[in-house]
Amino acid sequence: MITAPRRLRPAEALPESGHRRKRGLIYVRVSKARADMISPELQVGHAEALARSENIDIAFEPIMDLGELGRGFEERRIEEIKQMARDKKFDVLILWIWSRFGRNLRESLQHLDALMDYGIEVRAAREDFDGKTTIGRFAIAQMLNIAELESNQKADSWRDTFERRRVKGLPHSNRGRFGYFRCETCPGWSFGKKLETCPKCRSGILRIDPVTGPVLAQLYRDYAAGVSVRKLVIDLNRRGIKTFTGKPFTSGDLHAVLDSGFGLGFVRYLIPELSHIVVTKADGSTKKKRMNRQRDITAYLYYSGAHNAVIDDLVECERLWDAYTERRMAQSKQHFSSNKALYSLSSHLRCSGCGGRMQTALRNKRYRRPLVDGLPNPLDVTFRCANHIDNKSCPGNGTYVSLAVAEKWFLNWLDLEARMDEETAAAVQARMAQLREQNDSNRALLARLDAIEAQLTGLRAQDDKLTDAVLAELVSEESA
DSSP states (O other): OOOOOOOOOOGGGSOGGGTSOOEEEEEEEESSOOTTSOOHHHHHHHHHHHHHHTTOEEOSOOEEEETOOSSOOTTSSHHHHHHHHHTTOOSEEEESSGGGTOSOHHHHHHHHHHHHHTTOEEEESSSOOOTTSHHHHHHHHHHHHHHHHHHHHHHHHHHHHHHHHHHTTOOSOOSOOTTEESOSSSOOOOTTSOOOOOTTTTTOOOEEOTTHHHHHHHHHHHHHTTOOHHHHHHHHHHTTOBOTTSOBOOHHHHHHHHHTOGGGTEEEEEOGGGSEEEEEOTTSOEEEEEOOOTTOGGGEEEEEOSSOOSSSOHHHHHHHHHHHHHHHHHHHTTOOOOOSOOSTTTTTOBOTTTOOBEEEEEOOGGGOOOOBTTBOOGGGEEEEEHHHHHHSOOTTOOOEEEHHHHHHHHHHHHHHHHTOOHHHHHHHHHHHHHHHHHHHHHHHHHHHHHHHHHHHHHHHHHHHHHHHHHHTTSSOTTTO
């Protein structure tokens, strides 16, 4: 009689999976919030259905990457998932479909291989294949390859769209610009919603706003005359003039408006060769990384637009643009700021008066102390309220603190956190949860009010269109 082979080992060496159900973790990704998106709730629902059918216990809240593209992994929470896999916190990673994991075949397979090396089983609720078999691995690779193909096709389609708009003299997008408006009757641009058009605005050519158009023209004249950006921003906010999105102006907003050259009759498009850089990883492999060129006016090509400039004299437009670019380049010295944190508390401090971000300033060169580890001495670095510096909008009249004082306070806070007893820590966490819940309810109320306002705007627009049609005798009064 043939008997099955046995492996003798102590009881404590038995795997935990032999005594319990598998623990699952759901991963959700949405590229962009829009009306026709595959909602996170739908993805979670399908994943939970798979977990129930396979007797998998969902051990944690779903990990979500909302507003993250699938072609890259640096900004997503994949590394967090891999760390949880190393710590043996779950056994099965559940997706909705394979494209939610990534649309880059090479990197997606690398991360999947790493998870499987840690003993993690990866499943997709709508495209379920056994990744432990050869055929299953082949099928998964094909689904990821199709996901990358779809992404590349969409990218090609967008490139063609941008090229058509450039040839027509239209800007990169049609959402609108400061100093211009799109249509008197159609609802304005709203994030995540499809832009409504009518025969009057379907061409996409923006028209000069009678209120903000002259303001934009004067901004170019003042900047070319040497007026400081800070003075211009303070004046705009004092007069109650808002950005296109309805927010108070900052120096960055003003530069974004003027850098575009739109008010002087230009449309700009990024030079393709400057949109990405090649990054070499530690293992020697390379990949393309998108660069933020928003403030770099040398990274764009400027074309004549189909719209009218806010200044009728084209010769004056050319003169103002030359003066603007000359001063702009002289100020920046062709070196543009980076988003990389320079100091230990960069991006961590907030103003106590308004809650806004803090920006740094260095002591005058004549009075600076010697460098510390190649960086300025913390006593020479001052964090200042950006809102107060830009437009004096901080109700607390701005906050100033040196890096040395902030670091000392931060270390004391960390020490208190480390010595906090469990009861106090639980009380702090409960209070934080209460504040988060309150903020969530406030956000939900504001979102509801915004939705109602958007509906009212749409109804008013429909009523205006119907009235115009009646006046034009296109529709009878009885039908209306």
